[in-house]
Structure formats: structure tokens, C-alpha cells
Amino acid sequence: MALTSTLPPVLRESGQREVFCGLTSIVWLHRRMPDAFFLVVGSRTCAHLIQSAAGVMIFAEPRFGTAILGERDLAGLADANEELDRVVNDLLARRPEIRTLFLVGSCPSEVIKLDLAKAAERINTRMLGRVRVVNYSGSGIETTFTQGEDGALTSLVPLLPASPEPQLLIVGTLADGVEERFLSLFARMGLETVRTLPPRQSTDLPPVGEGTRLLLAQPFVADTVRALERRGAQRISAPYPLGVEGSCAWMAAAAAAFGIDPRRVAEVLDPLAERGRRALEPLRRRLEGKRLFLLPDSQLEIPLARFLHRECGMELVEVGTPYLDRQLMAEELPLLPEGTQLSEGQDVEKQLERVRASRPDLVVCGMGLANPLEAEGFATKWSIELVFSPIHGCDQAADLAELFARPLNRRELLQWN
Amino acid sequence: MELTLWTYEGPPHVGAMRIAASMEGVHYVLHAPQGDTYADLLFTMIERRDRRPPVTYTTFQARDLGGDTAELVKRSIQQAVDRFQPEALLVGESCTAELIQDQPGSLACGMGLGVPVVSLELPAYSKKENWGAAETLYQLCRGLLKTQMPAPGAAKPEPERWRSEGRRPRVNLLGPSLLGFRCRDDVRELRGLLADHGIDVNVVAPLGARPADLMRLPQADANLCLYPEVAGPLCSWLERSFGTPVVRTVPIGIGATAQFLRELCALLGLEPPELREADQRSRLPWYSKSVDSTYLTGKRVFIFADATHAIAAARIASRELGFTVVGLGTYSREQAREVRVAAKELDLEALISDDYLEVEQAMAQAAPELVLGTQMERHSAKRLGIPCAVISAPLHVQDVPARYAPQMGWEGANVIFDSWVHPLMMGLEEHLIGMFRHDFEFVDGHLSHLEGASAPTAQPVAGPDNGAPDVTPLSATPEGGALRWTASGEAELSRIPFFVRGKVRRNTEAYANERGVAEITEETLYEAKAHFSR
Numbered sequence: 001m002a003l004t005s006t007l008p009p010v011l012r013e014s015g016q017r018e019v020f021c022g023l024t025s026i027v028w029l030h031r032r033m034p035d036a037f038f039l040v041v042g043s044r045t046c047a048h049l050i051q052s053a054a055g056v057m058i059f060a061e062p063r064f065g066t067a068i069l070g071e072r073d074l075a076g077l078a079d080a081n082e083e084l085d086r087v088v089n090d091l092l093a094r095r096p097e098i099r100t101l102f103l104v105g106s107c108p109s110e111v112i113k114l115d116l117a118k119a120a121e122r123i124n125t126r127m128l129g130r131v132r133v134v135n136y137s138g139s140g141i142e143t144t145f146t147q148g149e150d151g152a153l154t155s156l157v158p159l160l161p162a163s164p165e166p167q168l169l170i171v172g173t174l175a176d177g178v179e180e181r182f183l184s185l186f187a188r189m190g191l192e193t194v195r196t197l198p199p200r201q202s203t204d205l206p207p208v209g210e211g212t213r214l215l216l217a218q219p220f221v222a223d224t225v226r227a228l229e230r231r232g233a234q235r236i237s238a239p240y241p242l243g244v245e246g247s248c249a250w251m252a253a254a255a256a257a258f259g260i261d262p263r264r265v266a267e268v269l270d271p272l273a274e275r276g277r278r279a280l281e282p283l284r285r286r287l288e289g290k291r292l293f294l295l296p297d298s299q300l301e302i303p304l305a306r307f308l309h310r311e312c313g314m315e316l317v318e319v320g321t322p323y324l325d326r327q328l329m330a331e332e333l334p335l336l337p338e339g340t341q342l343s344e345g346q347d348v349e350k351q352l353e354r355v356r357a358s359r360p361d362l363v364v365c366g367m368g369l370a371n372p373l374e375a376e377g378f379a380t381k382w383s384i385e386l387v388f389s390p391i392h393g394c395d396q397a398a399d400l401a402e403l404f405a406r407p408l409n410r411r412e413l414l415q416w417n
Numbered sequence: 418m419e420l421t422l423w424t425y426e427g428p429p430h431v432g433a434m435r436i437a438a439s440m441e442g443v444h445y446v447l448h449a450p451q452g453d454t455y456a457d458l459l460f461t462m463i464e465r466r467d468r469r470p471p472v473t474y475t476t477f478q479a480r481d482l483g484g485d486t487a488e489l490v491k492r493s494i495q496q497a498v499d500r501f502q503p504e505a506l507l508v509g510e511s512c513t514a515e516l517i518q519d520q521p522g523s524l525a526c527g528m529g530l531g532v533p534v535v536s537l538e539l540p541a542y543s544k545k546e547n548w549g550a551a552e553t554l555y556q557l558c559r560g561l562l563k564t565q566m567p568a569p570g571a572a573k574p575e576p577e578r579w580r581s582e583g584r585r586p587r588v589n590l591l592g593p594s595l596l597g598f599r600c601r602d603d604v605r606e607l608r609g610l611l612a613d614h615g616i617d618v619n620v621v622a623p624l625g626a627r628p629a630d631l632m633r634l635p636q637a638d639a640n641l642c643l644y645p646e647v648a649g650p651l652c653s654w655l656e657r658s659f660g661t662p663v664v665r666t667v668p669i670g671i672g673a674t675a676q677f678l679r680e681l682c683a684l685l686g687l688e689p690p691e692l693r694e695a696d697q698r699s700r701l702p703w704y705s706k707s708v709d710s711t712y713l714t715g716k717r718v719f720i721f722a723d724a725t726h727a728i729a730a731a732r733i734a735s736r737e738l739g740f741t742v743v744g745l746g747t748y749s750r751e752q753a754r755e756v757r758v759a760a761k762e763l764d765l766e767a768l769i770s771d772d773y774l775e776v777e778q779a780m781a782q783a784a785p786e787l788v789l790g791t792q793m794e795r796h797s798a799k800r801l802g803i804p805c806a807v808i809s810a811p812l813h814v815q816d817v818p819a820r821y822a823p824q825m826g827w828e829g830a831n832v833i834f835d836s837w838v839h840p841l842m843m844g845l846e847e848h849l850i851g852m853f854r855h856d857f858e859f860v861d862g863h864l865s866h867l868e869g870a871s872a873p874t875a876q877p878v879a880g881p882d883n884g885a886p887d888v889t890p891l892s893a894t895p896e897g898g899a900l901r902w903t904a905s906g907e908a909e910l911s912r913i914p915f916f917v918r919g920k921v922r923r924n925t926e927a928y929a930n931e932r933g934v935a936e937i938t939e940e941t942l943y944e945a946k947a948h949f950s951r
Binding site: 015016017018019020021022023024041043044045047048049051052053062064065066067068069070071073074080083084086087090091107108110111112139140141142144349366367368369370371372374375 | 418419420421422423424426427428430431450451452453454455456457458459461462465466467468469473474475476477478479482493496500511512513516517540541542543545
């Protein structure tokens with residue numbers, strides 16, 4: 001932590017935020033666990049939000065829906081509980097293949113204090129093991145964007161079987177291909193028992209216990225980590241697996257935690273790192289010296305900034321994050337260049353003024369802001385794309401850099417005369 | 418509590434945002450938690466707008482709830498007024514804020530802001546987006562026009578007063594808004610149409626209007642209620658309070674455009690429009706009469722949209738294109754009566770629903786050859802393998818084209834002819850398919866230039882001709898049994914051009930299921946063909 005003192009004080013802002021709420025993470029979680037269904041208990045706004053965030057309907061029959069609260073439900077809580085049971089019955093009759101049902105709390109269900117934990121318990125009892133019902137909150141008054149995944153994973157922790165067996169547990173959703181690649185690399189190093197949370201089938205839950213070491217694939221799973229630690233697991237402190245450097249350090253930290261010979265680790269990683277850096281080289285030439293402004297959105301901002309600065313040579317104007325978890329960022333913060341301005345929270349108008357004043361070459365931002373910034377002459381990158389794309393690992397480092405190089409390339413390609 | 422997978426309409430405050438974002442000089446302070454800012458991307462992503470909607474969100478959090486959220490509201494309002502200096506301010510709340518009852522509208526009214534403030538009360542748990550848009554437009558106009566209201570019992574203005582005032586007649590175009598279907602192009606088309614008939618446009622609202630323009634609404638000789646979902650209540654109020662007559666015929670399609678012009682000219686005391694105008698100005702009448710359109714006769718079409726576009730589509734489909742309408746419905750409950758009437762004229766029962774699954778089911782049952790719907794129906798139709806054209810909001814970014822593509826007026830009729838007829842044929846006219854079905858171009862593997870872009874039923878899968886087994890030889894029957902295609906049945910199926918094979922397969926299987934036939938032979942296929950042919 002001592003090293004972070006080279007960073008200026010964090011700019012803390014509270015005002016209008018342009019960040020999705022935690023409900024949005026359903027959009028990738030339902031793809032990860034095809035046997036799960038996410039039922040938001042909320043308002044028409046919630047339903048509209050998820051469908052808009054999902055690119056206005058990519059899927060004809062989604063594995064998520066909303067139980068929309070009406071005036072009648074607000075009149076009395078007993079009524080709302082009965083209604084919820086009815087909706088769940090209808091849903092499960094329609095979708096008999098569902099094995100896990102997530103009841104997802106929202107702003108209105110929290111404000112009226114609808115007890116979804118109790119509801120989940122009640123429905124569980126009635127379903128007699130046919131479907132497992134868990135609950136968490138994705139409400140915007142409590143959570144931002146990616147924190148929804150943290151809530152969903154936390155809700156699964158009590159269901160995990162106990163086991164003292166030594167194992168590596170990767171926490172946080174990865175793209176399927178990337179995950180397979182990591183598993184095979186760990187196997188090459190001699191690390192055989194590697195499991196993931198969330199699993200690919202919601203019922204295929206990994207065990208947890210004293211022998212479990214946690215490796216975070218995503219930086220936004222703080223509550224899940226705490227819940228797993230209470231079950232005896234221990235976290236491996238590491239940077240996040242973005243870029244060649246981060247990915248190698250991430251895998252090496254896991255190997256070290258299991259006492260694997262560093263020479264063996266080097267045998268596996270060195271050729272990968274070499275190849276990864278070679279692939280990055282042309283993109284580094286494209287990005288080097290370009291000034292980058294990251295608006296707060298996905299919690300990936302700090303590891304991304306680290307990668308884009310250290311491996312792609314970009315200059316960091318400001319690195320925003322919806323909230324700063326110093327513990328989970330302990331390995332990342334010292335890797336940021338001296339003087340990096342971090343900001344936490346958001347006051348969007350003020351932040352946009354700083355964007356305009358600093359004229360960065362590229363702005364990473366949420367979807368609502370991208371086109372208006374493009375119209376003002378800024379190249380932008382949607383931050384949500386980074387949660388959907390396979391960006392983790394040495395093999396993906398060049399792809400990740402390419403995502404940032406593309407908007408710049410495009411601007412140079414276009415001509416109007 | 419109501420289970421929804423996809424919704425046709427957003428909450429009412431999104432309707433209010435549509436009004437604010439459509440206008441100039443209006444700002445909307447929305448008491449709402451983090452996450453509700455998602456609504457911005459409806460405008461910046463779907464409409465591809467180059468600026469954010471003029472909305473300031475209070476973004477309250479759980480920790481604010483214990484404290485003074487009212488202070489937060491007041492601070493946000495003051496900051497918004499200072500920063501954006503609007504000519505009129507809308508203040509409202511989203512669903513969550515409604516529950517905590519801060520009453521931001523009253524707070525704003527007590528702040529002495531020096532700008533007109535309209536306090537919006539849009540019940541989030543009982544109303545929806547279009548209602549919110551209509552109510553916002555009405556409240557905003559009512560607030561601004563308060564001082565101009567004529568005394569009760571005052572004489573109504575004469576629609577022909579333009580003559581005595583020595584000017585051309587002028588009308589208001591009411592209802593076009595962002596996130597509506599092709600509103601921007603409709604306005605341009607109507608401006609031209611009206612100009613051709615010597616009529617001026619007084620105010621277009623909300624699209625492009627400033628608060629000062631709304632103050633001029635009563636100066637019009639007539640109001641054109643172009644999108645009743647948004648402008649209905651405003652038009653009725655202007656009629657009641659200022660005596661301005663309303664033309665409610667929506668000029669979509671040839672017949673409706675002609676009727677619209679007749680009504681408007683009669684109202685304003687102008688010469689009636691020329692009877693031949695439609696034929697001179699639009700290609701739809703001739704294209705529809707031309708021999709190439711013969712095969713459109715009796716095409717079965719299923720329509721589901723907002724009320725305005727659904728009613729227009731039913732009229733165009735049945736009268737102007739010679740289709741058979743096999744389903745008609747809307748999600749606009751406020752206009753359900755009008756849609757029921759339109760359906761009754763076609764011997765149909767209107768489907769009034771906001772459950773897209775129910776719509777999909779009705780669509781499947783009606784077995785149409787073309788679906789005219791919204792973004793939702795586009796997906797349902799795709800699943801059912803039926804061609805679809807989108808005719809109404811809710812929309813997708815692809816429904817906001819760069820080219821000029823109105824729905825209203827004479828050019829709108831041209832656009833409609835193209836966009837409805839193309840998904841049906843794309844050059845693959847049925848008589849040609851019949852004539853050339855044995856030609857090698859229709860054999861599997863030969864990809865014509867139409868491949869991909871054309872018939873949604875195209876299934877470029879390897880059939881028995883290529884030695885590979887058919888990928889789906891078994892289909893489930895409703896009873897849970899399995900349908901089996903015999904070798905002869907498969908062989909005959911493989912001789913059918915690949916782009917209609919999927920449809921033939923489905924029809925044959927449906928026929929076999931109905932009759933309880935478990936094995937599909939060559940003969941079953943021909944029996945089904947005979948059954949479905951008309």
C-alpha cells in the first residue's frame with residue numbers, strides 16, 4: 001500500500017451518475033448459467049432497463065423477466081407475497097427446465113421492504129428441491145452495474161457444499177473460451193483442481209472450505225469474497241488478468257499459492273508472454289502517447305488503465321471508478337504511474353467538463369454518453385463491451401488493445417472530401 | 418404483479434423524457450435513483466442522437482433515504498436551472514421516488530426559480546410511456562397557456578377567419594416525438610403536402626418546438642392530431658378551451674391521406690383536393706394494380722402495433738394491397754376502442770394486450786405469411802420463420818434509417834409499399850418459383866445473390882441430395898410423439914427450393930399433426946400442399 005502514496009488524493013464526487021444499476025449484470029449472468037432464470041421484482045422501469053441494456057432484445061425468449069409491481073401490490077405486503085408466488089408458479093410452469101431461480105430485488109421492492117429472502121425460503125419449501133430459489137439485490141440505490149454479479153454470486157455461497165479439499169476457485173464470470181484456456185494453462189502448470197464461480201450450470205456448484213484459494217477474475221466481487229472467506233477460503237492477492245503482465249502475474253500468483261515450482265510456471269508462461277507482447281506491438285505503436293480518460297462504469301477501469309498505460313503506452317488523464325475497494329485493488333494501484341488522478345463516484349456534468357477541458361484522445365464511458373461525446377469530437381469506447389467480450393488472458397491482450405485502437409483507427413479512416 | 422419478459426412501453430417518466438428531449442429549451446429534473454439514467458441511451462443509441470436528453474437525475478442512494486432527500490431534490494433543481502437556463506422546467510419522479518413521496522414538483526414551485534415550472538404527476542405503477550408522454554405534453558401546454566385561456570362562453574374562432582385576416586390558413590402538427598415511428602420524416606412530408614394545398618404550418622410540437630412556440634398554439638385554425646397516443650389529450654383540451662377544431666384522420670396510406678385532405682380542406686373552407694391527386698403523387702396505387710402484384714392477392718397478414726399504426730396498417734393492407742388481415746391488435750390500451758372498431762370491420766376480434774407472448778401465440782395460430790409489427794413481433798416472427806416489417810415503436814436502431822422514409826402522405830405510401838412487399842418477395846415471385854423449380858439454381862448449395870438478404874425461410878442446410886442427413890428428421894408432435902419423415906417424403910421435400918422448404922416442412926408437419934399422421938410420406942406432403950393451397 002505504501003506505493004500508492006505516489007498517487008494524488010482521490011477525487012470523490014457525488015452527483016448525477018451515468019452508471020447502470022446492478023440489475024444490468026443479469027444480461028451476462030443469464031448467458032453464463034443457461035439453466036437459471038432471473039426474476040426481477042420491480043417496476044416497469046426495471047423491465048425497460050434490462051431490455052434496453054440488452055441491446056433492445058437480442059434474444060427472443062430471454063431467461064430473465066420482471067414481476068412488475070402494480071398499485072394493488074403497493075397497497076399491502078401480504079398481497080404482494082401472494083402475487084409473487086403466483087407469478088413464480090406461472091413462470092416455472094412455462095419454463096420447466098429452470099433449475100435455479102434468482103429473485104432479484106430492485107429499488108422499489110427495497111423501498112417497500114418486500115422481503116425476498118423470506119419469499120425465496122417459502123418458494124423453496126414448496127418446490128421441494130425441483131428448483132432452487134435464491135435472492136439478491138440489484139437495486140440502483142444500493143448497487144452499481146457490475147455489483148449485481150457480486151450479489152448473485154454471494155447468494156449462491158450458502159448453497160456451496162463444504163469441502164476441505166485443496167482447490168483453486170476462480171471467482172467472477174469469464175467468457176467460456178477464456179475460462180477453458182485458463183483451466184488448460186493451470187493444468188499444464190500442474191494445478192489440477194480448478195473450479196469456477198459462477199459455474200456454467202447453476203446446479204453444478206463448486207465446494208468450498210479451508211483448502212479453497214480464491215483467485216478473482218473480476219474486480220467487482222468483494223461481497224462474494226467475504227462470504228467465501230467466512231466459509232474458510234483464502235484470497236490470493238494478485239493483479240487482474242488483463243494484458244500480458246496482469247494475466248501472467250495472476251496465474252503466477254495462483255501457482256505460487258499452491259507451491260508450484262516457479263521454473264515450471266515460467267516454462268508455461270514465458271512463451272505465452274513473449275507471443276502476447278509480439279501481438280501487442282503494432283497496437284502499442286497505435287496507442288502510445290494517446291491520452292485516455294476513463295469514466296466510472298464497470299469497476300474494470302483501474303486494471304484497464306494499468307494495462308493501457310504499462311503495456312500500450314497510453315497516458316492516463318483521469319481514471320474513474322464507481323467505488324474504490326482498496327483491498328481488491330492492492331496489487332493494481334502500485335502499478336499505476338505516479339500522479340494518476342483517480343476519481344470515485346460521479347458528478348457527470350463536472351466530469352464531462354473535465355473531459356472537455358483535457359481533450360483526451362479516447363474516452364471510455366457508458367452507452368448513454370458515447371454518441372454525445374462522439375458528436376463533440378471525442379473518440380469513445382463503450383465500457384459495457386468490456387464485460388461482454390473475451391478480454392482476459394495473455395492471448396487476449398492484443399484483442400483488448402484492439403478494442404481501444406479501433407475508434408482511433410476509424411477516425412483516421414473516415415474522409416469526407 | 419404482472420410477469421413481463423419484454424415490454425412494449427417504458428414507464429410514464431420515459432414518456433415525459435420523450436417530450437423534453439423532443440423539444441428545445443425544456444429541461445426535466447427527474448427524482449430517480451442511479452440506474453434510471455439508462456433511459457438516456459434510448460435517445461443516444463436507438464435514435465442515435467448527438468446529444469444527451471435534457472434531463473438531470475437526482476441519483477439518490479440508500480444512504481440518502483435516511484437523511485433529507487428533499488434537500489437533494491432542491492439542490493439538483495437549482496443546479497439544473499443554473500447550468501441549463503431552461504425556458505421551462507419539468508419536474509417529476511420515477512417509480513422509486515414516487516414511493517418516498519418527496520413531491521419534487523411542489524418543492525420546485527416553492528423555489529422561486531423565475532422559469533415556468535410544470536410539476537408532473539405520472540403514476541408509475543398504473544400508467545405507461547405513451548400515457549406519460551401525452552400527459553406531459555398536455556400539462557406543459559396547459560401550464561404555458563394558462564394566461565391566454567379565453568373566458569368561458571367566449572365565441573369560438575371561425576376556422577375560415579384566415580380569409581378575413583388576409584393570410585393563408587395555418588395548422589399545428591401535434592404529436593411527433595422522439596422514439597415515435599419515423600416522426601421526423603412524417604413532419605417533413607406533411608409540411609410539403611400542406612404547402613401544396615396552400616396551408617401553412619403554425620407550430621410542430623413537441624418535435625423541435627420551444628416553450629415560446631407552444632404559446633402560439635391557439636393561433637392555428639386547426640390542429641392535426643397526427644399521433645393520438647401523444648397528442649390526443651392536448652388536442653381535446655385545445656378544442657374545449659380554445660375552440661380549435663381537430664382533424665383526427667391520420668394520413669397514413671392512400672385512402673387515409675385523401676380523406677385527411679378532404680376533411681382539412683372542408684374544415685378550412687378550401688377547394689376540395691383533386692380526386693386524381695393520389696395517382697399523380699404516389700406510386701402505390703399503380704404498383705398495387707400492376708400485374709406483378711397479382712401474387713399479393715389474399716396474402717395473410719398479421720398486424721400488431723401502437724393503435725395509430727395498427728389501424729392504418731389494417732386499412733392499407735386490406736384495401737390498398739389486397740391482403741387478408743388475419744390478426745389485428747395493439748398494446749395501446751388507451752386507444753383500444755378504435756382498434757376494436759377497425760378489427761370488427763374486418764370480421765376480426767382485436768387483440769388488446771401488452772404481453773408479447775400472447776401476441777406471439779396469436780400470431781402462430783393465425784399462420785400469416787407476413788407480420789407487420791414492432792420490434793417484439795420482429796423477434797417472434799423470426800422464431801416462427803415468417804417475414805416481418807416493423808411499422809411502429811418500440812423500435813430498434815435499424816428502424817431509424819438514415820434515408821428519408823416517412824409513413825405519412827404520398828411518399829409515405831411509397832415507402833410502405835416497398836417495405837411491406839419486399840420481405841414477401843425480394844424477387845422470388847411465386848409463379849417464377851413454380852416455373853423454374855427444377856432448375857439447378859434452386860438446388861441446394863447454389864447460393865443466389867438473394868441468399869441471406871432474402872427470404873427468412875432460407876435454410877442453406879445440406880439435404881439428402883448432397884449425401885448428408887437432414888439435420889432435423891424428428892419433430893415433436895403436441896402429444897409428445899415424434900413425426901417421422903420417410904425417405905420418399907424427405908426426397909420430395911429436398912426437391913423443393915431451399916428458400917421455401919422450411920415453410921413447406923412446417924405446413925406439412927402441422928397438417929400431419931392435425932390428422933394424427935405419424936409418418937410423412939411423399940403423399941402426405943402433397944396432401945398438405947393441397948390442403949394449404951387456396
